[in-house]
Amino acid sequence: MGLKVALTYNLKRKTGNTGLPDDYYSEFDSKETIEAIASGLRSGGNEVFLVEADKGLLNWFQDNKVDIVFNIAEGLNGESRESQVPAILDFLGIPYTGSGVLALSVSLNKTLTKKLFEGAGIPTPRYRLITDPAVISDDGLRYPLIAKPNSEGSGKGITMASVVRNKTELIREVERTARVYQQDTLVEEFIDGKELTVGILGNYPAAAMPILEIDFSNCKASGEFFYTWKVKEFEKEVEESRGLTPNWHCPARLSAAEAKTVKEAALKAFRAIGCVDLSRVDIMLGKDGVPYVLEVNPLPGLDPVDSNFPYIAKCAGLNYPDLMKRILEVAVERHNKNKKMALQERSLR
Ligand SMILES: Nc1ncnc2c1ncn2[C@@H]1O[C@H](COP(=O)(O)OP(=O)(O)OP(=O)(O)O)[C@@H](O)[C@H]1O
Ligand SMILES: [Mg+2]
Numbered sequence: 001m002g003l004k005v006a007l008t009y010n011l012k013r014k015t016g017n018t019g020l021p022d023d024y025y026s027e028f029d030s031k032e033t034i035e036a037i038a039s040g041l042r043s044g045g046n047e048v049f050l051v052e053a054d055k056g057l058l059n060w061f062q063d064n065k066v067d068i069v070f071n072i073a074e075g076l077n078g079e080s081r082e083s084q085v086p087a088i089l090d091f092l093g094i095p096y097t098g099s100g101v102l103a104l105s106v107s108l109n110k111t112l113t114k115k116l117f118e119g120a121g122i123p124t125p126r127y128r129l130i131t132d133p134a135v136i137s138d139d140g141l142r143y144p145l146i147a148k149p150n151s152e153g154s155g156k157g158i159t160m161a162s163v164v165r166n167k168t169e170l171i172r173e174v175e176r177t178a179r180v181y182q183q184d185t186l187v188e189e190f191i192d193g194k195e196l197t198v199g200i201l202g203n204y205p206a207a208a209m210p211i212l213e214i215d216f217s218n219c220k221a222s223g224e225f226f227y228t229w230k231v232k233e234f235e236k237e238v239e240e241s242r243g244l245t246p247n248w249h250c251p252a253r254l255s256a257a258e259a260k261t262v263k264e265a266a267l268k269a270f271r272a273i274g275c276v277d278l279s280r281v282d283i284m285l286g287k288d289g290v291p292y293v294l295e296v297n298p299l300p301g302l303d304p305v306d307s308n309f310p311y312i313a314k315c316a317g318l319n320y321p322d323l324m325k326r327i328l329e330v331a332v333e334r335h336n337k338n339k340k341m342a343l344q345e346r347s348l349r
Helices: 031-042 059-062 081-092 100-105 112-117 166-181 229-234 256-273 308-315 320-337
Strands: 004-010 048-052 068-071 128-131 144-147 183-191 193-199 212-214 245-248 276-284 293-295
Touching: 004 031, 004 059, 031 048, 048 059, 059 081, 068 081, 068 128, 068 320, 081 100, 100 112, 100 256, 100 293, 112 128, 112 183, 112 256, 144 293, 166 183, 193 256, 193 308, 193 320, 212 308, 245 320, 256 276, 256 293, 276 308, 308 320
Parallel strands: 004 048, 004 068
Antiparallel strands: 128 183, 144 183, 193 212, 193 276, 212 245, 276 293
8 A cells, every 4th residue: 555654552561570460461462463463564565663652652653754553552551541542643633543532442441331232232241330349239130240350351350260159259359350450340240152252344334254253162171161361361372281272163153143143243332332443342142042242342452373353354364464454444445535634645546
């Protein structure tokens, strides 16, 4: 496409002996991922600038002109951190790939997301938000429940102990969330069923790629029977005998009718949150046939080796470099359509 593209990211670091939780940097990206994205974009004839989304970001964009930003930055601090880079770019009038400030803020808050799902008639597990560890209500909820930090991703805070069978265990998990993650706890009914995730790409219209099923039946050695942080972190790094490598089935082992219902729910969720360009929607297909939508990830992991989204794209026939170019292309199309982007003429060809 011949564009000048800034790739904005936050770099994953090792927690080492810092006293930070092991999962502290999990949402950030490795050098390998950043390089893989840059190389994919360069293969389309684009010039790519790597820009770490730290305190120097604003200055960088004041000193350098680009056509568009390829944004994977998760942000640094606070409850709407994923919106920080898009907010700065909106402020400066620079276009970027992926969802905007509002969708990124809402989707980082699992409870707000679920309220929008309810408003749009999208099934989601029954829940309570616990804002005060001294006032814990499980009224009207059926155990087992799962307790999760309300504003995290990448499996942060999600362990086998997050699934609780009684109020004593629930109190323990709520206290842990408050202590380790300094935030509210979302408590949901734990859905026993098939774990699915749906990659969505494009805009006019947004399209669901083949559904990915994550099957934990070969994880007995570790005892991890759902997508905990440990599985997410190690699934492609340790030998299978450790039981942290679930089977991925893409397309998922579903009937045509089930696949249709799941894709419809995913697309509805994408629209309810106001996502654009790309997202990954996590769904538990209950034994009752209901696709319970857990959350929407507008900044899905793009690790070329172990992220779900590039794997799904590969199953849809898009290799990694082509996926990167496609994400850029759909964002450019959208900005052009919205007439918010004054691309130079050469870049339109
Ligand atoms: N209500 C639920 N019922 C059954 N399993 C659940 C439920 N909520 C979460 N899980 C399990 O925990 C995993 C992580 O939950 P969730 O997707 O909410 O967290 P996350 O940290 O935002 O994930 P991501 O890495 O996708 O950002 C799910 O993929 C699923 O395996
Ligand atoms: Mg998830």
